[in-house]
Amino acid sequence: MNRAALGALLSHWARHPFQLAMLLMGLALATALWSGVQALNAEARAAYASAEELLADGGLARLEHPSGRMPDAEFGRLRRAGWMVSAVVEGRARLGQARVTLLGIEPLSAPAGGTGPALAQADLESFLSGTGFAHPQTLAEMGDNGLDLRPSGAVPVGMVLVDIAQAQDVLDMRGQITRLTLAPDQRKGLTPLAELAPDLTLIPPGEGADLAGLTDSFHLNLTAFGLLAFAVGLFIVHSAVGLAFEQRRGLFRSLRAMGVPLRNLCALLGAEMALFGLLAGALGLVLGYLMAALLLPDVALSLRGLYGAPVPGALQFNPVWAAAGLGMTLAGMAIAGGQALWRLAHLPLLAPAQPRAWAQASARARRAQAALAVALALAALGLAQWGGGLVAGFALLAAALLACALIMPVLLAGALALAGRAARGPVAQWFWADSRQNLPRLSLALMALLLALAANIGVGTMVSSFRATFIGWLDQRLVAEVNVIPRDPAEAARIRAFVAARGEAALPVQRVDATLAGQPAQIYAMKDHATFRDNWPMLDALPDLWDRLAAGKGVLINEQLAHRDGLGPGDVLTLPQLGAMPVLGVYPDYGNPLAQAVTGLDLFAANWPDAPVRQYALRSDAPQALIAALQDELGLSSGQITDQAAAKAMSLAIFERTFLITGALNLLTLSVAALALFAALMTLSGMRLVQLAPLWALGLTPRALAGLEALRALVLAAMTMIFALPVGLMLAQLLLAVINVQAFGWRLPMQLFPADWARLAAGAWLAVALAVALPAWRLWRDGPRDLLKVFAHER
Amino acid sequence: MDQVLRLRDVTKSFGQGDARIEVLRAVSLDLGAGQSLALTGESGSGKSTLLHICAGLEPADQGQVLIGGTDIARCDDVAAAALRRASIGLVFQHFNLIPSLNVAANLAFQARLARRHDAGFQADLAARLGIGHLLARYPEQLSGGQQQRVAIGRCLAVRPRLVLADEPTGNLDEATGDSVLDLMLELSAQAGAALLLVTHSPRLAARCDARAHLRAGRLGPGAT
Structure with a gap:
């Protein structure tokens, strides 16, 4: 019995292959977008884990000097005092064609547990004699690099593992090391480190700038977008499943009449949905994998640019990811089909199938929908008022968006009723009344379109606002015409003297790493100079801040630190060595994940005299002449010199790459929504014949009639677009004022870009026109033949 | 008498090759203003096809279909629709009312399409059809008999020259069917419209002015 019944149920799809294609495609696309994003996240997280694993750094305590460097004599001194420490040298260097992180370790003293020491110790002799390791991708990127390197998948992409002496040579750090790692088990009764090495800071295991923590917000943003795309895809599935149930109502009645129990029928339909879920899920995983493989190079570059996170550009297949993706698909199918199954189980099969009765039943559903929308809106208001943290921010976003989506059909129905009342001609009256009657069948697709359009407007406004602010900020921050990186203190002194002799200004960039208010941070020095007084952007400041900063009577802090600790001008911040200092002002610091404080140069030099000059920002009226002179007379290499245009271009490139992924997901979501509308219109076109034949x-x-059908879809889409604008702007405001602040610590002013909206509206209109073209054309071409069938079937 | 409908040698077939079926073979008939003709025949004899050809809903293979002198078989889609809008009233077995419009709007619909809407005439028609109290209701809120009265009212409100009715009482019980047919005959005659009624029922056919029988695609004895 079940076999025969299942055959009858499946025969519907054989007769409606297009509907089946839409169902599978909707589910596959939803899965693809979701699992693609998850694949990107998983790949990046795996890379962070392997980076930590390399030295087991996450599990080891470290000793660091605030200047970021210490003499390697410290290593010997502490070893002789009985402390089990190991020296590490780390720095960025250009090797061959690529810039990489060079990691030098001392394999004999390195604590066991890290993959780096394990690699080195496997063939200690050759490691000590200069054979290092790098990921095959890094080796390919570098090309000819002058080092003897072997490929190893255990080394993260973008890193090179060598012996410490070799790293010191390449990084020009002879006699210096970056940090000391402490073995977990130390002998008892040793002289305390605070006494032995008071200049060094002990950083407990798991603290510091861990990549997973820093990049969390980036991944959360991607996840949120993936979830939105998945939800939009589910609208297609819900719509296709709902219509398939509606169309098979007669078949269900016949099957029940012929003795198939309701329970069996529901189980068979459940099995049918599971089968489709598995098929579409498998297809979606393939598409998602391809999408992730396509986007991963951009994501990898963004993460490397923003956080220095080593992420490979090639994707690995992970069975757990595939299983999770398939589970998500089945859950989505269950959500989409659950309502239809529940209806089947609870509604009488002989319920009126008249369109207006259907619409009236839908009116009840619409009232419930409106009530749910109001409840969600209230929840969103509550979250806005009392919620805190990123998760609450996303919950607020989800509640607000869903409330808008749910209330839209109610508002559309009202607008159509008003238009109907104002209509004069019979066709116009019918047009509006009929549009209203068919609204429930299209509302899911329109809701999907609303979400996609609102996401486009919201995210687009956010990115464009960010871009405009960022460019303005870059112009203010990157004022120096030339930036130079000295190789050592002696060269720094030569540069300073050389530039001063030319009557030009050399502004030193000096910093120490520190912990501020319990979080990893950097303290920078700022020379009292017109460059900063005239250009440095401030969000909020006390009067006379520059005089007070120069006099060492306070510090500036970045927006991230101000937001996380609720600090503002006039508040007090405790800094290592400086103690409590008043906050003189807060400055924007986009793209930097760390907290930052700025002191006057004199105060900084008095407290951290050993902090090296990392860079000089040079002011010059003739920058090209200055660059040439630096190269010719001081022998600086072109790699040490960056001009302003190059610095800005590099920063902008990172910015653009970061949002390239957002743009791609935006476009995909809109495509899915257009597909949802296309699927709904195509399916509806078959059912519409009965209603159009009398006309x-x-x-x-x-x-x-074909023209009116097309016009109806375009009018509904236009109404949806109009509604999407305020929803999108609300989304932008939430992203700028809530999500960004929670995720990154900076708030951006919202700017409006009507030209972008016009472009989006034109694009969406075109997508809708394409979606409506085929059903309308079919009605036009086959109209008489198909319409006649309605009358012929009466007999 | 003013000829409203004139068919000359109308033929129609479906399918091709061996599967070709000739549904109508050189059918000719005339119907004058105020006259009624009942068209009977077995299922599949081509009655509805003939009616659809008369309405311009389906093209004839050969022959003339003159509605008040205009050959609807030679009209293009737009001209056929215009002729149908202004001169032909159609009544179907399943009523085919517009579900999104209420009774009043359904009644007025075709007359307004043809720019011939007369509110007084419509009110009078609704009263005579006994649906004056149902004007604000929607089709699914009506019984079958009430829906068919609305369909007749819609068709007559345009003051058509030709009424084409395809089994108009097929979905109604006998008493309701009789009263609906009475109204249709009476109102058509009063309006001076020609009525072509397709029916299975000899009893109903007997109430028309003339009868014709379609057998194997040919009109049998009794054709006027």
Whole structure:
């Protein structure tokens, strides 16, 4: 019995292959977008884990000097005092064609547990004699690099593992090391480190700038977008499943009449949905994998640019990811089909199938929908008022968006009723009344379109606002015409003297790493100079801040630190060595994940005299002449010199790459929504014949009817677009004022870009026109033949 | 008498090759203003096809279909629709009312399409059809008999020259069917419209002015 019944149920799809294709495609696309994003996240997280694993750094305590460097004599001194420490040298260097992180370790003293020491110790002799390791991708990127390197998948992409002496040579750090790692088990009764090495800071295991923590917000943003795309895809599935159930109502009645129990029928339909879920899920995983493989190079570059996170550009297949993706698909199918199954189980099969009765039943559903929308809106208001943290921010976003999506059909129905009342001609009256009647069948697709359009407007406004602010900020921050990186203190002194002799200004960039208010941070020095007084952007400041900063009577802090600790001008911040200092002002610091404080140069030099000059920002009226002179007379290499245009271009490139992924996901989401509308219109076109045939009989031509059908879809889409604008702007405001602040610590002013909206509206209109073209054309072409069937079937 | 409908040698077939079926073979008939003709025949004899050809809903293979002198078989889609809108009233077995419009709007619909809407005439028509109290209701809120009265009212409100009715009482019980047919005959005659009624029922056919029988695609004895 079940086999025969299942055959009858599946025969529907054989007769409606297009509907089946839409169902599978909707589910596959939803899965693809979701699992693609998850694949990107998983790949990046795996890379962070392997980076930590390399030295087991996450599990080891470290000793660091605030200047970021210490003499390697410290290593010997502490070893002789009985402390089990190991020296590490780390720095960025250009090797061959690529800039990489060079990691030098001392394999004999390195604590066990890290993959780096394990690699080195496997062939200690050759490691000590200069054979290092790098990921095959890094080796390919570097090309000829002058080092003897072996490929190893255990080394993260973008890193090179060598012996410490070799690293010191390449990084020009002879006699210096970056940090000391402490073995977990130390002998008892040793002289305390605070006494032995008071200049060194002990950083407990797991603290510091861990990549997973820093990049969390980036991944959370991607996840949120993936979830939105998945939800939009589910609208297609919900719509296709709902219509398939509606169309098979007669079949269900016949099967029940012929003795198939309701329980069996529901189980068979459940099995049918699971089968489709598995098929579409598998297809979606393939598409998602391809999408992730396509986007991963951009994500990898963004993460490397923003956080220095080593992420490979090639994707690995992970079975757990595939299983999770498939689970998500089945859950989505269950959500989409659950309502239809529940209806089947609870509603009488002989319920009126008249369209208006259907619409009236939908009116009840619409009232419930409106009530749910109000409840969600109230929840969103509550979250806005009392919620805190990124998760609450996303919950607020989800509640607000869903409330808008749910209330839209109610508002559309009202607008159509008003238009109907204002209509004068019979066709116009019918047009509006009929549009209203068919609204429930299209509302899911329109809700999907609303979400996609609102996401486009919201995210687009956020990115464009960010871009405009960022460019303005870059112009203010990157004022120096030339930036130079000295190789050592002696060269720094030569540069300073050389530039001063030319009557030009050399502004030193000096910093120490520190912990501020319990979080990893950097303290920078700022020379009292017109460059900063005239250009440095401030969000909020006390009067006379520059005089007070120069006099060492306070510090500036970045927005991230101000937001996380609720600090503002006039508040007090405790800094290592400086103690409590008043906050003189807060400055924007986009793209930097760390907290930052700025002191006057004199105060900095008095407290951290050993901090090296990392860079000089040079002011010059003739920058090209200065660059040439630096190269010719001081022998600086072109790699040490960056001009302003190059610095800005590099920063902008990172910015653009970061949002390239957002743009791609935006476009995909809109495509999915257009597909949802196309699927709904195509399916509806078959059901519409019964409603259109009488009008044809009464004297409207198929051409006019096809035109009216197209017009209806375009009018509904236009109404949805109008509604999407305020929803999108609300989304932008939430992203700028809530999500960004929670995720990154900076708030951006919202700017409006009507030209972008016009472009989006034109694009969406075109997508809708394409979606409506085929059903309308079919009605036009086959109109008389198909419409006649309605009358022929009466007999 | 003013000829409203004139068919000359109308033929129609479906399918091709061996599967070709000739549904109508050189059918000719005339119907004058105020006259009624009942068209009977077995299922599949081509009655509805003939009616659809008369309405311009389906093209004839050969022959003339003159509605008040205009050959609807030679009209393009737009001209056929215009002729149908202004001169032909159609009544179907399943009523085919517009579900999104209420009774009043359904009644007025075709007349307004043809720019011939007369509110007084419509009110009078609704009263005579006994649906004056149902004007604000929607089609699914009506019984079958009430829906068919609305369909007749819609068709007559345009003051058509030709009424084409395809089994108009097929979905109604006998008493309701009789009263609906009475109204249709009476109102058509009063309006001076020609009525072509397709029916299975000899009893109903007997109430028309003339009868014709379609057998194997040919009109049998009794054709006027």
